[in-house]
Amino acid sequence: MTVTDTAELSNENLRARLAQELTAARARTALLTESVDDADLAAQHSPLMSPLVWDLAHIGNQEELWLVRDVGGREPVRSDIDSLYDAFQHPRRSRPTLPLLDPAQSRQYVQQVRTKALDVLDQAVLQGDPLIERGFVFAMIAQHEQQHCETMLATHQLRSGPPVLSSAPPPAAAPVVADEVIVPAGEFEMGTSTHPWALDNERQAHRASTGTYAIDRYPTTNGEYLEFIADDGYGREELWSAEGWRHHTKAGLTAPQFWEQDASGWYRTEFGRVVPIDPAQPVVHVCYYEAQAYARWRGKRLPTEIEWEKAARFDPGSNTSRAYPWGHDEPDATRANLGQRHLAPAPIGAYPGGASPLGVHQLIGDVWEWTSSDFVPYSGFRAYPYDEYSLVFFGSDYKVLRGGSFATDPVVARSTFRNWDYPIRRQIFSGFRLARDL
Missing domain, CATH: 3.90.1580.10 (paralog of FGE (formylglycine-generating enzyme))
Known part of the structure; x- marks a missing residue:
């Protein structure tokens, strides 16, 4: 597929493509966060990086803010945690001191948000408002998650212990x-x-x-x-x-x-x-x-x-x-x-x-x-x-x-x-x- 093809997809096919990008990003997030135990997930492996569990819930929080609340106009899933996952309020080295969601809560949260976000996408008419024109905000969230997947992979490179990732x-x-x-x-x-x-x-x-x-x-x-x-x-x-x-x-x-x-x-x-x-x-x-x-x-x-x-x-x-x-x-x-x-x-x-x-x-x-x-x-x-x-x-x-x-x-x-x-x-x-x- 070319870039031009992406821009010219029908509304239905564009929704399918955006759902594909969101799903691919979540699969990578799951691999990076499920490959370690809960203690490793909550640990800070370097002061340069967030605990992986912070990245996980932050990904969900950004998706909730933009897709569920802004585009979808839905009720918040967890409005009480917005400040905890605002990257500009808390530098990385201080994030382990915050009352973060634990691994089980984080996984439940991102799944709840994703279910609502896909429902919003399924009903969206992807034109008119610049935020949703050609699916921009949905693609922005997919790109945001994939950027955090790269950040989480860098955290994996910094962690000590036996290998947990492999590839061809x-x-x-x-x-x-x-x-x-x-x-x-x-x-x-x-x-x-x-x-x-x-x-x-x-x-x-x-x-x-x-x-x-x-x-x-x-x-x-x-x-x-x-x-x-x-x-x-x-x-x-x-x-x-x-x-x-x-x-x-x-x-x-x-x-x-x-x-x-x-x-x-x-x-x-x-x-x-x-x-x-x-x-x-x-x-x-x-x-x-x-x-x-x-x-x-x-x-x-x-x-x-x-x-x-x-x-x-x-x-x-x-x-x-x-x-x-x-x-x-x-x-x-x-x-x-x-x-x-x-x-x-x-x-x-x-x-x-x-x-x-x-x-x-x-x-x-x-x-x-x-x-x-x-x-x-x-x-x-x-x-x-x-x-x-x-x-x-x-x-x-x-x-x-x-x-x-x-x-x-x-x-x-x-x-x-x-x-x-x-x-x-x-x-x-x-x-x-x-x-x-x-």
Whole structure:
């Protein structure tokens, strides 16, 4: 199915598609929360993350607020817990101290909310009001839940104890040449005004311009990053920005998060399992400052957000922008590593069908890619449907990441989708690729 097909579905078929997205999100939530016992579910595995049980009830609370109460006009299921699950009232590190719903109560709550939400969807006429036009608010809630599924997967990566998650290994890579692609100077259409489920910071479509530049065909790999470590990249202050070196020193950075070395080589912890570093996989769990230092070591730089999107979307043959690197068809298993189908990045070259018209690979899925851009609004930005999704985060505190990771669901993984985080963050599934001026 293409993005255009989604926008043109009949009301009945669109309801079915939205129910499918909500159901898929809930299945992933259930897997992530039912794979641990109740004590693990209620524990805080890192001060950077919420207890999994908080995420579970928060997912239900957002669904209740938007679908049951706002769109449906129904009586509240649990109005007494709204403040407990407001992410802006309580920072993550303090959430275990709150009188949260216990695991059994949380499961019952989200099921009650879902039953009512699907009833609202079944009766909805998905046009007219911008909030429900083409199912926007239902898709927003599905995307919200899938974003929390990625956050919960990051919590699983931080938890200690025996493994509880498993998956098939990612596909093997074909032989590749890890070279550069030249992107021609000129304008292209950035952002979107037409995707019915795009979020506010992706809008509106506008003309953006670049000079000629080179961008790496593939994300930076573990093998390439090991060369940086071997050349004392973590010990050479001249490779790091002033802010990066201060963080490096304070945090004691010596390698990507979850990496360890012994006499036989390098290993990483992967959801409770210790596995050898695969040199062909994109490096993951690096912060912005590490990516920036590596880029200087290579004599390159991180791409800007505009450069990343142009490499991902611009088709020089038609002078148009695509919804995805490969075209307008939605992601599938032949084009990108998404949806927690594999619990690791795939080796470079694993998805030739996902290449952009310019020949840039694995732009969608595998690892979020740091860009050098601050998270700022596009011209004409309008916060919708609430300020706390994007507006309150704009500014120089956050750097933009693009492309999604193996933990990102296809419903989110558009070429226009914008993620952001503090430049010190490493628990996220973040990597990078490099660019250079020509």
